[in-house]
Amino acid sequence: MALSLPGERSVAAGSHVTPIRRLFAWIAQVKANRARRTALRGLLDLDTARLKDLGIERSDIAEAMTARNGRTPGMVLNAARARNARA
Template sequence: MALSLPGERSVTAAMPNTPLRTVFAWFAKANADRTRRTALQSLLELDADRLDDLGLSHADIHEAMTARGGRTATMVLNTARARRSLR
C-alpha cells in the first residue's frame, strides 16, 4: 500500500483537462499537421535526381503523406532512406 502525503498530488490532478486546454491542444495538433503537409509537398516539388540524392523517391513521399497504423511520415521516410542506402 502506497502512502500519500497531504502535499502530494498526482500528475493528472495537477493538470486538469479543461475545455480551453483541449482547444489549444487541437490547434497545436492542426498546426503541426499543416506544417508536416507543407514540408512533404515541398519535397514533392523536387526533381527525381535531387530526391535520389536524399535517398528518396516520389513514391516514398506519397507513402509518407498517407502513413497510417501508428507509422509517422518520418518513420516512412527514414525506412525508405535506409532501404536505398543498402543498394
Template sequence: MALSLSGERSVAAGSHVHPLRALIAWFARAKAARARRTALRNLLAMDPARLRDLGITHADIADAMSAASGRTPGMVLNAARARSAHP
C-alpha cells in the same frame, strides 16, 4: 447509491484538462500537421534526380503522406532512406 469518502474526488473532478489548454494543444497539433503536409507537398514538387540525392522517391513520399499504425511521415521517409543507402 454509491458512497464516497471525504478524501475522494469524482472522476470528473480528477481530470486536469483545462478547456483553454486543450484548445491550445489542438491548435498546436493542427499547426504541426499542416507544416508536415506542406513539407511533403514541397518534396512531391521536386524532380526525381533531386529526390534520388536525398535517398527517397515520389512513392516513398506518397507512403509517408498516408502513414498509419503509429508511424509518422518522418519514420517512413527515414526507413526509405535507409533502404536506399544499402542496395
C-alpha cells in the same frame, strides 16, 4: 465499488485537462499537420536527382503523406532512406 473518504477528490476533479486545454492542443495538432503536409509537398517539388541524393523516391513521399497505424511521415521516409541505401 470504491468508496471515497470525505477529504478525497475524485480522479476527474484532479484532472488538469480542461476544454480550453483540449482546444489549444487540437489547434496545435492542426498546425503541426499542416506544416508537415507543406514540407512533404515541398519534397514533391524537388527534381528526381535531388530526391535520389536524399535517398528517397516520389512514391516514398506519397506513402509518407498517408502514414497511418502509429507511423509518422518521418518514420516512413527514414525507412525508405535505409532501404534505398542498401540497394
